[in-house]
Amino acid sequence: MNSHALPIEVPFASDAAASGPAHVEVPVAYDALLLAGFGGPEGQDDVIPFLRNVTRGRGIPDERLEEVAHHYRHFGGVSPINAQNRALKAALEEELARRGIDLPVHWGNRNWAPYLEEAVQDAAAAGHTTLLALATSAYSSFSSCRQYREDFARVLTETGLGDRVTIDKIRQFFDHPGFVQPFIDGVRDAVSTFLDDGVAPGAIRVLFSTHSIPTADAERSGPRDLDLGEGGAYAAQHLAVAEVVMAAVAAERPAATGIGWELVYQSRSGPPSxxxxxxxxxxxxxxxxxxxxxxxxxxxxGFVSDHMEVLWDLDTEATEAAAEAGIRSIRTPTPGIDPAFVSGLVDLVEERLSGTPAADRPHRTDLGPWFDVCRPACCENVRAGFKPAASGIAP
Structure with missing residues (x-):
């Protein structure tokens, strides 16, 4: 070892993760699961305060926020995401209990009640000090991984709990079989509907859609020293999963072999420049x-459940675009609380409780299994500057 090398620092980590291993392959006695979500408004009066939280630090006036609030207004000011996460929390609790795992689930959001601060404080008040976090995002990028890790570090610092509570994070699960299988089922059913109705394979297209992000963020997604091409880990992970889905569908329905597909993006925001x-x-x-x-x-x-971006951008706008183009469309389901997905998430919990070796962890692409402890500068946000982040090697 180079005597001049800086010591490894993983802020707010359990003893097993503190040395910065890519995969924690020893058992850890976690005493609570922290379900971390994005959050969403639950009434018209919540919409603007929620959007203020989402855009905090950017100085966007309420008049501008109101311009982008129309999709929430269309649904009575209610985002489906909180109800989805309540259902996921209940499903996780049921599956944990079924397996005999005594692990309470505390749920908190980044942008709306219940906030992460409340969830962590409730866990600490109940005597839970070694938390395992599950963020409701499958892929690697600043907003879907590192920002949650920064949230954990901020909460532990601001609440003063950082000296007695640790938070480790479950790996990004984009290629875990439990996440991938519901998409295989959905695509198979959709293309089978078209094929059974006499549509030729060459006249069918599968569009895999995910949230667009700034190209600068995409290029920095994943570890700095891992070259995954244009779009970084974010694009590479989506493309790899889409390939797995299409191969599995073709294996189950050979007539689907000739169906074309591509990765597309949605929900763009930010300045046109x-x-x-x-x-x-x-x-x-x-x-x-x-x-x-x-x-x-x-x-x-790109979505775990039926977020507003799914209901509005896909079920409304994309469906209307297909109708205007004169083509049939089917929007396939998100994993939600599909039994395969819920079971897969608890499998991910168990691999950290038991310290499953990386070689024995299930994954459907060559990119996995992803890291338990994020590598230095992973998914950094250079525009916002360095912020401490839990469950990753600093900086």
Missing amino acids: QPWLEPDVNDVIAELPGRGVSAVAIVPL
Whole structure:
């Protein structure tokens, strides 16, 4: 070892994770599960305060926020995400109990009640000090991984609990079989519907859709020393999962072998001058008739459950775009509380409780299993500057 090398620091980590291993392969006696979500408004009066939280630090006036609040207003000011996470929490508790795992689940959000601060304080008040966090995002990027880790560090610092509570985080689960299987089922059912109705394979297109992010964030997704090409780990992970899904569907339904697919993006925000990942799902749909496509399966590959971005951007806007283009469309389900997904999440909990060796951890792509402890500068946000982040090697 180089005597001048800086010591490894993993802020707020359990003893097993503190030395910074890529995978924690020893048992850890976690005493609570922290379910971390994005949060969403639950009434019209919540919409603007919620959007203030989402955009905190950017100085965006309420008048501008109101301009982007229309999709929440359309649904009575209620985002489906909190109800989805309540259902997921209950499903996790049921599966943990079924397996005889005594691990209470505390749920907290980044942007709306119940907040992460409340969840961590409630856990500490109950005597739980070694927390295992499960963020409701499967892929690697600043907003879907590192920002949650920064949230954990901020909460432990601001509450003064950092000297007695640790938070480790479950690996990004983009290629875990439990996450992938519901998408396989959904795509198989959608293309089977088209095929059974006499649509030729060449006239069917599968669009795997995920949240667009700034290209600068995408390029920095994943560890700095891991070169995964244009779009970084974020794009590479989605593409790898989409390939697995299509191969599995073709194996179950050979006629689907000739069906084309592509990765598309949605829900872009930010100034027009800032490059974001493309192409946009609606732009692609508009072009499909010119490619001889008459039926499209829209797959919310980047989403764990039916977020507002799914209900509005896909079920409303993308579905309307398909109708305007004169093509049939089916939006496939998100994992939600699919039994395979819930079981897979508890499998992920068990691999950390038991210290399952990385070689024995299930994964459906060559990119996995992803890291338990994020590597230095993983998914950094250079615009916001360095912030401490739990469950990863500093900085």
